[in-house]
Amino acid sequence: MNERDLAQFIITDIFETGAYNNIILSKTLSKENLSSEKRAFVTELVNGTLRRLITIDYVLSLFSKTKKEKMRPFILNTLRVAIYQILFMPTVPDSAACNEAVKNTKAHRFERLSGFVNGVLRNISRQKDNIDYTGATAAQTFSRRYSVPEFVVGYWLESKTEKETEQLCASLCEYPRIYIRVNTLKTSAKELKQRLIAENVTVCDTIVPEVLEISKTGNIAELSSFKEGLFFVSDLAACLVTHITDVKPGQTVADLCAAPGGKSFSLAMKMQNKGKIYSCDIYEHKTELIEKGAKRLGIDIIEPTISDACVTNEDLKADVVLIDAPCSGLGLLKRKPDIAFNRNREDIDTLAALQRKILEASIPLVKDGGKIVYSTCTISKKENGDNVEYIRKKYGLKAVHFSLPGKGENCGEAEILPGDYSNDGFYVAVLEKV
Template identity: 30%
Template sequence: MRLGGRLQAAIEVLQDIKSRRRPAAEALKDWGLSHRFAGAGDRAAIGNIVYDALRERYLLEWRMDSDDPHDAAFGALLEDGGLSLDELARSLDGDRFAPEPLSEHSRNMWLTKNIDEAPDYIRGNLPQWCVPLFQDIFGSHWLDEAVALAKRPPLDLRVNRLKAKPEKIVRELAGTGAKPVSWFDSALRIPPIEKLKRHPNVQAEPAFQKGYFEVQDLGSQIVARLAGAKAGMQVLDYCAGAGGKTLAMAADMENRGQIHCYDAEKARLAPIFERLRRSGVRNVQPHVNISELDALKEQMDIVLLDAPCTGTGTWRRRPDAKWRLTDGQLERRIAEQKTVLNATLPYLKTGGHLVYITCSLLSSENDKQIATFLKENPQFKEIDMKNLWQQHFGKDAPRPVFPEHGLVLSPASTDTDGFFISVLEKRST
């Protein structure tokens, strides 16, 4: 496909997302199924345009003075595709599959509007009702965080230290751009996509098939490490999902001890069986029925709870979720978190650690949730997260944000997806 066809396809996908309020991944998948002639490079380029338009929706609409998906797709291509208006016009000239060109009004707006004059919430591509929520945690730096959350993310890999060392993976992935993260011993990073290119398909590499590494955001790797799982421990990963943090902890435990992983939705847990086989992890027991956990009560050294949340910390990768979030959804997540927090308590032994994690940046799901929990459960005390950070990571590591009851990772502060973690110790009653 030429650029014109790719751009037209992106417009169609954006129109589908807008009219049906559906996830971008679903809309792109359906487009691909109905246009099987499109190659992998075509689909990647179309996806880049779509996701860039969603990440920077407010700013693109403001610069174009238009909320039409047609103009947003053009704006995304101009902003992140590395083309000027004239270069884009020449690229589309004579392409019968190209969309209608930009109107004269939109062209003029793009050329004459000064981004610095846009309201802060537009420069940050942040729903206006979320601004106070970001100010609550980030204070005067909220705009920097919002801007970083609207940029393309890198591709992070976790080296499976049960099977390989980082330098081995770097050699095997030569040509992909993968480089070690200097301050984290198990992480490799491939830089963000440039223009209309695509990330390498690392899961097709023999090293992946052999279980030498997993695809996992650095923030997720960090919170798994901060959980403190060590060889010989008994651990419960209560909302395990597909098992990314389970696998990371298993490597930290050197396959010694036991990790029990459970998720209320069997479909979410299903991928872990193949991942365990590939990674060579032998100390994990998946559980699909809650009754299977009865024997674990008051036995766990660590209960890790990756709680259901709004996912605001993942907006770089799922920008469409930003525009679907409502305050009603936020309130439901807060209620669910409180319920699941209480559900984990029977499994923890005295002296054990409850590790509360979300991929959210909102205090109401994080710091305030823990504050309420501590008031209602005086048998728990907090672990000092600043000290915990220093114990695990050296002076070269970036500094997270430290609210009262945990720590926050974010694109601006730590160059990761957004995560919150708080570690609580159960004392004798």
Template identity: 30%
Template sequence: MRLGGRLAAAIEVLDDIERRHRPVAEALKDWGVSHRFAGGGDRAAIGNIVYDALRYRRSAGWLLGQDTPRAVGFGALLLRGEHSAAGLNAVLEDDRFAPPPLDDAELKALEGRQIADAPGPVRADIPDWCVPLFERAFGDDWVGEGAALAARPPLDMRANTLRAGRDKVLAELSQTGARPTTIAPDGLRIAPISGDGRHPNVQAEAAFQKGWFEVQDEGSQIAAMLAGAKPGMQVLDYCAGAGGKTLALSAAMDNHGQVFAQDAEKVRLAPIFDRLRRSGNRNVQVVTKPAELAALSGHMDIVLIDAPCTGSGTWRRRPDAKWRLTQRQLETRMAEQAAILDAARDFVKPGGLLVYVTCSVFDEENGAQTAAFRQRDPRFAAVDHRALWQSRFPGHEAAARIDPEGGIRLSPARSGTDGFYFCAMRRQA
């Protein structure tokens, strides 16, 4: 397929997402099934246009003066900077599978608009109702932070030190372009793709099958390191999900002590069993029964809550979620987070840590949530987060927004990671 056919397909997928309110991955998969003639390169290129259109929906639509699948599809291509409007039209005119070229009205709209002159929410590529949330979270930097959350993401991995060190994994993945991450000492990164490119399928690599590394955002790796799990400890991963942080905690403990992995939704735990077999993590126990969980009460050195949240920190990877999110959903998540904090605290032993983590950038889910919890239960006091960061990642003070009592925040613009929040609270004896 040529560019015109790919753009037409992307507009078709965007229309499907809009009409049927479907997740982007599901819509792209169905398009591929019904268009089996499209090769892997075509599907990747179409997916890039679709994802870029969703990442840049506000700015792409603003350029053409309308928020239609056609407008955001064309706008996303133009924002990539590979074609001028006239150049794109010239390419499309020679492709019978292409959508109609930009018409006079669209060309006139483009002539009079520069993104630098757009309103703040357009440059940030966020919904209007999220503007106050971003202003509270980032102050004067809110537009740049929003724009960074609309960029293409890198592919991050964590070397599994139970099987191989980072240098060994880097040597094995030398053909993929992997490089060491800036902050996380065991992290590897493949840079964001450009144009019609796609990331290599690293899970097909022999090193992955041998358990040498896991796919995990650098921010998630940093959060696991900040938790401070050490050999011999008793650790509860209270919202373990698929087990990414569970595996990182276990590796930090060098398979000594115990990590208990629990999640209220058992189906989310299903992938952890294959991951444990591959990775060689032997000190992890998956907890699925209430009686097993109750037996841990008051005995844990660390209880990690990777709380369910809006996922606003992952919008680079899940841009469709940005436009589906509502105030009501945010409020639902906030209620869930408060309930989980209140339930998980009883597992922390006196002197132990309750660690709260989200992949959200909203203060309502982060610092405000932990501050409200400490008011409800004065037995828990925040650690000195500035001292904690400096002890774990010396020389990287500028990479995080740190409130000594309020916690640590990571973001694409500041740290190059997904958006993450971390807060550790010690239970007083």
């Protein structure tokens, strides 16, 4: 298969199996003997098509008399991949996107549909600058234009202005950046930068001294600096949460929803590998991943622990309890585009109730004077501020002021949008048990 055909194959597989796009993408590419450039192109086609799927399907509905539900999966996803190139990849000539889609259609013995594919794509190419995305409501308009589910846009409009909501939706169309957390137990940011440059990786500083942005990496796992445990991959949002978490060497931390372990790793580095961190998850295979990651990084204060965060485990008494709660993930839409078609409004209510249960179970674990750091990777008032306000009032907790780089002091909580730091959207709150 060529790259475009491989992309449609992967997208078809994602929808037919319901599996996560990153898992199927990685699994499929591992079986193909592709150059780094071709792997990158396939990855861009898959992730980009999924990220802009709502817009793509809307445009397709304007130019095809056949509804997508009536199309064969191969034809539908071949069209989707080609439309993504036409609308969102200016470096790819429209003619190439059209011609390759037609060629692949014929190669799969759908010759009789090649004219349909060609006609739809040529018309979109000619009319793409005149497409009207205006809907009956602001939510429908923003959904069509920015590929955010309409129910999500409507939910945000309940607590944000139209301007704020549109800016938020637009920021989710940006290509996600790659960030790494420097393993300060083994090296410094300056030394790691030099090492990565020597490995032909492009490196930039960020607002957090121990976090770097990298690009043109190839396969990160193959870098010698990665194999030596000099860094781990983590979004800037996750690193900002641990950056503002006040921990000291010798203290005890309970990370109640720890997998895959990034926040535990960062806190261990802040603690200079002195003290104890209970890194908890309900599944054994996830605690094994944490153990493996800690070993690569040279961290020995992490104790992977099988534990249900909804149930109080009295063995986990700690100075700091970190809850990176399961959430709707609406701050991750640009990095995990499959969230857009795997979520509904009811999920927000269900997850908010689960988060509240975890928060309540955590209260007995916090030592007097200790702190709870609550974070999510979503933009959801019900899952974030409402939960924290409920738990703070019910248990008489004190909101702890903290400062985020470039944002000044926050009164106990902060919602960071994807456009603020070019990172994932997230929320963090710090509460003290008094």
